[in-house]
Amino acid sequence: MLNLSRMRLLHELSVLGTISAVAEAVHLTRPAVSQQLSLLEDELDTILIERSGRGVQLTPAGRRLVARATALFEMVEDIEAEVAAANVEVSGEVRLSAFGSLASSIVPTAIKSLLDEHPQLLVNFTELEPSEGLRAAAAKQTDIAIVDDLVSAETLANALEFHPLCVDHFDAVVSSGHKLAGRRTIQLSDLAHERWALNQSAATYHSFLMNACFAGGFTPKVTTSSRNMAVTLEMVRTGCTVAVLPRLALRQAEKDSDFAVLPIEPVLNRRVFVALPKGTAKRPAVAAVLDALRVSAAEL
Secondary structure (H helix, E strand, C coil): CCCHHHHHHHHHHHHHCCHHHHHHHHCCCHHHHHHHHHHHHHHHCCCCEEEECCEEEECHHHHHHHHHHHHHHHHHHHHHHHHHHCCCCCCEEEEEEECHHHHCCHHHHHHHHHHHHCCCEEEEEEECCHHHHHHHHHCCCCCEEEEECCCCCHHHCCCEEEEEEEEEEEEEEEECCCCCCCCCCECHHHHCCCEEECCCCCHHHHHHHHHHHHHCCCCCEEEECCCCHHHHHHHHHCCCCEEEEEHHHHHHHHHCCCEEEEEECCCCEEEEEEEEECCHHHCHHHHHHHHHHHHHHHHC
């Protein structure tokens, strides 16, 4: 009889790519994961994995098994959702991830409403970049990942379902004493000769803005790169740099007289989605978190 736990390990290997990554995700040692996958091969009397350079890859038989197992896991999710729906009180644990601007805007409001409405529900939050969140959701390391359309999800589409959440615009932010501060709108090319703060570690965000600048006929002069939004805004406040940031991350800056937040024309935006393993949206706890996120996004 097939062992579901071992099949899940094979599914995670198809998403994460290495046995070491799977071991870290499921809190097992690398030898333990390798042993379980070997036992699965013995159960099926079929080679599922083969060495490829320093890593491994699934054989055609392994890929076929993962494709069939995806539907099986969806059925298991349906059964669990039906059992959970019988409970009057929404309870349990939901793991949620989101990237920076959503983590500082929509997520806190949603979690606060969940604490008030469902005190038996535990929401564990982790900040992850969209690409990381997609992989975590596909590997079931997180139950809900907030992601954007700047990163491709095509290779994980069979394992995930997507729900639209909102559209986030990008605005320029300069110090209140900057020569552009009095403008109602600007073009991206108006920032061509400025010093920029741009988080180069957020690969998709960085590429998106660089391509937008190239389309505007210039290459931005990046003098500050920080993962910390507070550092970026302080550099702008003091006049050291300008920045182009998601509007959702600028709610406080808009209220601060030290900053001028300027809409960009033509509009730069991205669509924001919720990604989660197929079938899990039926779980009452997950459905409650999705509803709270939608309400929070609509209010902002």
